Amino acid sequence: MRPRLTFWKLTFLFLMAAGVYATVLRFTRGLGASTNLSDQFPWGIWISFDVLCGVMLAAGGFTLTATVHIFNIKRMHSIIRPTILTAFLGYVLVCLALMYDLGKPYNIWHPLIMWNPHSVMFEVAYCVMLYTTVLALEFSPIVLERFKLEKPLKVVRAILIPLVILGVLLSTLHQSSLGTLFLIVPEKMYPLWYSPILPLFFFVSAIAVGLAMTIFESSLSAKHFGLHLELSVLQELGRVLIVVLGMYAILRVEDLANRGVFRLIFQPGYQTYLFWIEVSLALILPLALLLQRRVRNHPQGLYWAAVSVVLGFITNRMNVSITALEAGTGVRYFPKWSELAVTAMIIAGGFAMFGIAVKYLPMFPKEAVSETELGANALPALARAGLEHAGD
């Protein structure tokens, strides 16, 4: 156990050091010196990975809060806290990454007062801002509980359902809008990825990844923090994941056929290979795994299917935002070491913050706690008063 711990610590420190150095480079020498971006290729991995994938990886938050609080599937309640934590951390990190990518990061607040409702980016900016606030509020009970602040806790719990609804609406909007961003460049994108239904693809894949990430992080928490794994809950998520992946696969095939670009998927070439890597990881492999009951019922099987889905849709978003645009603009882009270093630092920082939160905050409440909390949320005031009375 000991040497492994040191290894991870060393890796972590190394990533942090490289990230800090790249940060200094970015903010003292500018984007030109710290990235491989150019006039021909103005968006790199800080947008492709940190923002597009980051927001997708944080989609578990709205998927699961909707499942538990709106659809009232109580079994899922035990894993809701770590999922909200991941989502909250995810959005904070996305905003952090934006500070690196924006040419003038100190103007990041401008959309607040300078409106352009015709701009998808404006809509995304607003939704992300509001949703990060919603997530902070959804997450706050965990902190408030830890410090036993009863008053604010009551307030947050009272508005929880409207908050959840708002969160789901905002997520639906900006998850799909990240796809809408690319609708304006039909001529610049390789036809395997440009589609008029990009917003729908981005939304459905966000749900798939939200489910997969929930499976992934619950498994990890179980392994590394010795927490009890709710296998039945994860299996259920696995089944929903099959349905969502199936829907995505149908949409994808129909879309390729409708646009008459089906033949492109067998035409040898750089884009085709990346297409097949994407489709294999995101759809074929996980569906093949999850459709077997033996795999689905095994924690390890679920875990690897989830990992595959996550990697597959990361490839998908990188393909949309890099591979497809490379083909249209005729240039090759590969990130500079400093771009990779910043991204790696942000990911490592996210893992570290998750670890710290799990250690110091009541992330996995005892069954009893979660039941009363659930009761407090779900039941109308009248019934609750009655319950208390009955308890006398």
Next chain:
Amino acid sequence: MSKALLYDSTMCIGCKQCEQACAEQNKLPYDDNIAGEQFQSEHKFTAVLTRGDKFMRRLCMNCQEPACASVCPVGAIKKTALGPVTYDASKCMGCRYCMVACPFSVPKYEWGKLAPKVRKCTMCPDRVATGKQTACAEICPTGATKFGDRDALLAEAQQRIHDNPDKYVNHVYGMSEVGGTSVFLLSSVPFETFGYRTDISKDPMPMLTYRVLSHIPDFVPLGGMLLGGIWWITHRRDEVALAEALERENREKRGGKQ
């Protein structure tokens, strides 16, 4: 009255005086090296391209419905009624969506600076506002670059093709591309020779995203209603169960007292 530029490449002699005038107007450096550069950049807003004995200008097309302006989240880029597509650096936050979105890949960025600006031809908005021609049109010795009212210039361009059908490619570039632009080009060789795509959409690009965005005002109240409704229905069962339990308990209590 909206203004425009007409560039007739058959009249161009490749003297590059427009490049120089543009540099002066926009306070950009200009020397022989820069004159040799065959592309637009953050220090060169217009470039006269040479292919054999043919010339062609590249510059911002100042589209009628510019993609760059529609995507800018802070409204730093604007289409003015007079024609120029202007840029306000103090609003810009540097997201570079305008660069991605422009169908002609016109906007360039000051990658080397710590407070970088987007750079492109803005059709001399200050001059145009005071009734003057753009700097490039004013200096042009042959009239290859001509400034004027958009409608009149378009008619003139069509007339020139009509009068000399053998001399020109039968197309006024900019008349219908992306819904029309404020820069018209005439050429004797295919526009593709100089990197101008002719397979480009004839509809304004902003429609592509606006079609989706315009559904948001409907989506929010409907979605909210739907989610609230599902919540109400799924939790109704709990309520009923609880009420029944309470009833039973009360009855038992009452029963105990009697």
